[in-house]
Amino acid sequence: MKAEVKQDARGTWYARPYLGKLASGRVAKPYKSFPGASTREQAQAMADAWAAQITAGGMVTSMLLGDLLDEYNAAMEAMGASPHTVRSYRLYAHRYLAPLSARRADGLTAMDFDQLQARLLDRGGAGGAGLSPTTVRCVHQYLRGAYSWMCRKGILERNPVLAADKPAPARPDAVALGEADLRTLTDWMAERMSGDSAPWEYRRAWSFWTALAFGLRVGEVCALRPRDIERRRQAVLVGGTVVSVPGRRPWRKEKPKTSSSRRSVAATASQVAVMAAYEEFRESELHAGQWAPLASPTASWMRPSDLSAEFARTRDALGLDRRATFHSLRHTHASWLIASGVDLVTISERLGHADPSVTARVYAHYLDGRDAKAAAAFEQTMRGLRAPGGAAWPG
Secondary structure, eight states, X not given: OOOOEEEOTTSOEEEOOOOOBOTTSOBOOOOEEETTOOSHHHHHHHHHHHHHHHTTXXXXXXXXXXXXHHHHHHHHHHTTOOHHHHHHHHHIIIIITGGGTTSBGGGOOHHHHHHXXXXXXXXXXXXXXXXXXXXXXXXXXXXXXXXXXXXXXXXXXXXXXXXXXXXXXXXXXXXXXXXXXXXXXXXXHHHHTSSSSOHHHHHHHHHHHHHHHHTOOHHHHHHOOGGGEETTTTEEEEOOEEEOOTTSOOEEESSOSSXXXXXXXXXXXXXXXXXXXXHHHHHHHHOOGGGSOSSSSSSSOOOHHHHHHHHHHHHHHHTOOTTOOTHHHHHHHHHHHHHTTOOHHHHHHHHTOSSHHHHHHHTHHHHOOHHHHHHHHHHHHHHHHSOTTSOOOOO
16 A cells, blocks of 8 residues: 655655544544655655555554454454354453553554453453453453454464463352252242243243253243244254344344254153143234244243343242342253263253363362262261260261
């Protein structure tokens, strides 16, 4: 790209080429003066070298990190990234990475990113509070992916984020309902699904029951249609999720969270009967046919956040563990499968995890049987210590 030079009122040569619009919509018009040039030819040579540097030889309109991140976000959206992912990427680029956005991407180092991450952990959140390690790890992964994209496109030669430190993960345990809470909830669901309750109570209880019975995510429950319930095969087809972003009506995205999330989840005969009864109820209520969403109070897709809020209200009304969310129904499903001795591969496939290692990581606190062995060993020791003819050890 040629940057035509001009002289200002003081006789200094400068260039301010129009490089078009960036993905953010901002006009790219960088400015550079060349006070060391005494002739137009010298100034033009300097301007051409400068222009080639700031545009990576004409491949991009700007080498500033913020501008390149906008280009990356636009590319990811065009390649089919989910709306939630694109929204998160824009948040990372425009808020958390703002302190580095006006610097050239090829001039930043691993130390720059380390310092930024430390700042985010310390005071990067609302009101000056620190961000969680999980959020900062997401920002790190985003930057790493963006720089890898720049390298693949030939914009940069190296990825400095690879040498930056990644915050240690903070993995809160998956919250599953305990026996007492599970009994309370299942009693409530059974009563509401008996056929004598109000339609809105029946729908709500069925939605919770479906997540619990098959380990589904909230968006997957919202996306279920009558045609996804296969009675002869005794299976539930999970082939989509409902997406909701501000300013748009919710819609069904045909691709779930990951490629592995698209799956067929086996059901028992009695579970299929429950699903069939609910289908018939919905058809008599809405007359919407095989494409109507089952979890919604209308023939339109329900926002997953609304269904999650319904669970939170029910949880509080029943006095369940306040840490429990709608996703806890999925965790409860998995924890009881583990307790029943189902192997990790089967559980992973049922939940739609990308790999059994994901299942092992999320439910590690349910997998370890060493504590049960310790309890048995302690009891055996206590029994062995009792004097012959003495009172038996309780239990």
